[in-house]
Amino acid sequence: MISKMMASRYVTVVGILGDPESGKTACLVSIYLMIANAELAGWSFADSRSLMAFEEIARGARDWNAGNPPEQMTVHTELSDDRRPGFLHLRLVRNSDGRRIDLALPDLPGEWTTEFVGTSRADRFEFLKAAEAIWIVLDGRALENKERRQGMISRVGQLAGRLASLLDGQFPKLMLVVTHRDAGKPSTAVTTRLAAELAKRGLTATVVPVAPFSDNKQVTPGLGLDELIAATTTSTKTPLEFWSPAAPVEGTRSYIGYRRNR
Numbered sequence: 001m002i003s004k005m006m007a008s009r010y011v012t013v014v015g016i017l018g019d020p021e022s023g024k025t026a027c028l029v030s031i032y033l034m035i036a037n038a039e040l041a042g043w044s045f046a047d048s049r050s051l052m053a054f055e056e057i058a059r060g061a062r063d064w065n066a067g068n069p070p071e072q073m074t075v076h077t078e079l080s081d082d083r084r085p086g087f088l089h090l091r092l093v094r095n096s097d098g099r100r101i102d103l104a105l106p107d108l109p110g111e112w113t114t115e116f117v118g119t120s121r122a123d124r125f126e127f128l129k130a131a132e133a134i135w136i137v138l139d140g141r142a143l144e145n146k147e148r149r150q151g152m153i154s155r156v157g158q159l160a161g162r163l164a165s166l167l168d169g170q171f172p173k174l175m176l177v178v179t180h181r182d183a184g185k186p187s188t189a190v191t192t193r194l195a196a197e198l199a200k201r202g203l204t205a206t207v208v209p210v211a212p213f214s215d216n217k218q219v220t221p222g223l224g225l226d227e228l229i230a231a232t233t234t235s236t237k238t239p240l241e242f243w244s245p246a247a248p249v250e251g252t253r254s255y256i257g258y259r260r261n262r
């Protein structure tokens with residue numbers, strides 16, 4: 001199934017990494033729900049065939065899971081065969097130019113990331129060599145926690161370093177997806193240190209704060225996911241901009257970008 005999808009040059013494969021509980025599945029579920037409800041700004045389903053394509057993937061996922069149907073339209077995170085990631089497939093149309101984009105979004109167990117950093121076990125990440133973008137999903141609350149912050153930032157550096165050696169100089173666009181935007185936005189202190197940690201390895205990333213779900217009335221659920229999809233599908237390589245949501249204003253989505261100082 002994966003190789004069939006990857007054989008199509010139009011499929012944008014995204015590598016989605018992140019420790020357990022960082023919010024990977026939440027991002028996928030929220031993207032799917034927003035698309036299904038036509039709430040993802042700037043994007044719509046291509047046509048009914050997109051639903052069929054999704055159904056095919058879901059059916060495939062069911063097969064892989066040997067009788068465990070996928071929950072909430074994403075593939076079970078715990079796969080019976082842990083070598084084969086499940087993919088959420090979406091065929092979208094960008095409203096601005098009508099461009100059609102097939103996205104393959106894998107829902108991987110967080111343990112894969114943990115083990116990749118800890119033991120450098122890379123065999124199951126071979127598919128990342130075909131990825132056009134890599135998301136490293138980070139729990140925004142942990143990032144702002146004074147005790148946990150430094151450890152997390154160093155681990156992002158280690159993870160990026162592992163990826164760099166796996167990908168052997170062919171690094172795709174890198175996005176640091178910071179969840180729990182509803183609990184607050186990432187501070188400049190944190191984004192600056194993340195950028196510095198990556199710069200040690202000659203890498204840059206786009207920081208995208210998101211709130212796939214929200215416990216805060218001031219923050220719309222799904223905030224930031226349209227930017228995430230936009231950044232994932234732009235053709236420019238490794239953008240330098242960090243994106244930071246402006247103070248939340250109900251009903252609007254305004255963003256300011258600022259260039260990282262080198």
Ligand SMILES: Nc1nc2c(ncn2[C@@H]2O[C@H](COP(=O)(O)OP(=O)(O)O)[C@@H](O)[C@H]2O)c(=O)[nH]1
Nearest residue numbers: 020021022023024025026179180211212213215
């Ligand atoms: N309020 C809120 N909850 C979130 C957010 N992101 C993830 N969560 C919750 O955090 C928990 C872990 O998320 P999950 O997607 O399962 O993590 P995964 O292990 O990386 O797939 C779940 O209960 C999510 O609903 C967010 O931005 N805001």
Ligand SMILES: [Mg+2]
Nearest residue numbers: 024025077108
């Ligand atoms: Mg998960």
